[in-house]
Amino acid sequence: MEALGIDIGGSGIKGAPVNTATGALIEERLRIPTPQPSVPKDVAGVVRQIVGHFAWTGPIGVTFPGVVLDGEIRTAANVDRSWIGVNGRELFGAEVVNDADAAGIAEVKFGVGKGVKGVVLMLTFGTGIGSALFIDGTLVPNTELGHLEIRGKDAEDRASDAAREEKDLSWGKWADHVEEYLRHVEMLLSPSLIIIGGGVSKKADKFLPEVKLRTPVVPATLLNEAGIIGAALRAL
Ligand code: BGC
Numbered sequence: 723m724e725a726l727g728i729d730i731g732g733s734g735i736k737g738a739p740v741n742t743a744t745g746a747l748i749e750e751r752l753r754i755p756t757p758q759p760s761v762p763k764d765v766a767g768v769v770r771q772i773v774g775h776f777a778w779t780g781p782i783g784v785t786f787p788g789v790v791l792d793g794e795i796r797t798a799a800n801v802d803r804s805w806i807g808v809n810g811r812e813l814f815g816a817e818v819v820n821d822a823d824a825a826g827i828a829e830v831k832f833g834v835g836k837g838v839k840g841v842v843l844m845l846t847f848g849t850g851i852g853s854a855l856f857i858d859g860t861l862v863p864n865t866e867l868g869h870l871e872i873r874g875k876d877a878e879d880r881a882s883d884a885a886r887e888e889k890d891l892s893w894g895k896w897a898d899h900v901e902e903y904l905r906h907v908e909m910l911l912s913p914s915l916i917i918i919g920g921g922v923s924k925k926a927d928k929f930l931p932e933v934k935l936r937t938p939v940v941p942a943t944l945l946n947e948a949g950i951i952g953a954a955l956r957a958l
Pocket of ligand 1: 846850
C-alpha cells in the first residue's frame with residue numbers, strides 16, 4: 723500500500739509518499755517552511771500544496787506537535803494557540819496523529835525499536851520534547867512526557883534541542899540536562915529501551931556517550947523521515 727505522510731514541525735512542513743509495507747519513501751520529500759504565525763488556515767494551505775505537488779489522491783496522514791484525540795487538536799505548546807479545539811481530521815481531510823507518536827510508530831515498525839518486547843519509549847528532541855510509549859509494540863498515545871516537571875520547570879525548557887541552542891549550552895552541559903530528564907523518566911516507567919529521535923539523533927555521538935543510564939539508550943535510525951513514515955502508516 724501507499725500513503726502520503728506529512729510531518730508538521732515548528733520550522734518546516736515535510737511530506738512524501740511512502741510504501742507502507744517497507745517504510746521507504748517513494749519520491750523525494752518536499753519541505754516547505756512553516757508559516758509564521760502557524761495558524762490553522764495557513765498551515766492547511768501548505769498541506770494542500772504538498773498534496774498538490776504529489777498529485778495525491780490516496781490516503782493521507784498528518785502529524786501535529788500536540789495532543790490529538792479523535793482528530794481534534796487538544797494542545798499546542800509550540801505552535802499557534804488557535805489550534806486548540808480545531809478538528810484536524812476535518813481541516814486536512816486526513817488522519818492526524820501526534821508527531822512523536824508518528825515517529826515512534828515508524829521506529830517500532832521499521833527502525834531500531836523493531837521487535838523489541840516490553841516497554842519501549844521514544845523521545846524526540848527538537849523545538850520541544852515529544853514522547854511515544856509502546857508496550858509490546860502497541861502505542862499508548864499522547865503521553866506528553868516532555869512536559870514533566872524537572873527542577874520546577876517544564877522538562878522541554880531545560881532539555882529540548884531548542885533549549886540547548888537558546889542557552890548556547892555545550893553538548894556536554896546539555897547531555898547533563900538530558901541525563902537528568904531521562905533518569906526521571908526511567909524512574910517512572912522502567913523501560914526496556916529508550917530511543918532518541920528528532921534532529922539530534924544524527925548527532926548522537928556528540929552527547930549520548932555522556933548520558934549514563936541503566937536503561938539502554940539508542941539513537942533513532944529513520945532520522946528526519948520517521949514522522950512522514952509514521953503519518954503514512956496511520957493513514958491506513
Ligand atoms: C508537545 C508534544 C509534541 C512535542 C514535540 C511538545 O511541546 O506538547 O505534543 O509531541 O512538543 O513536538
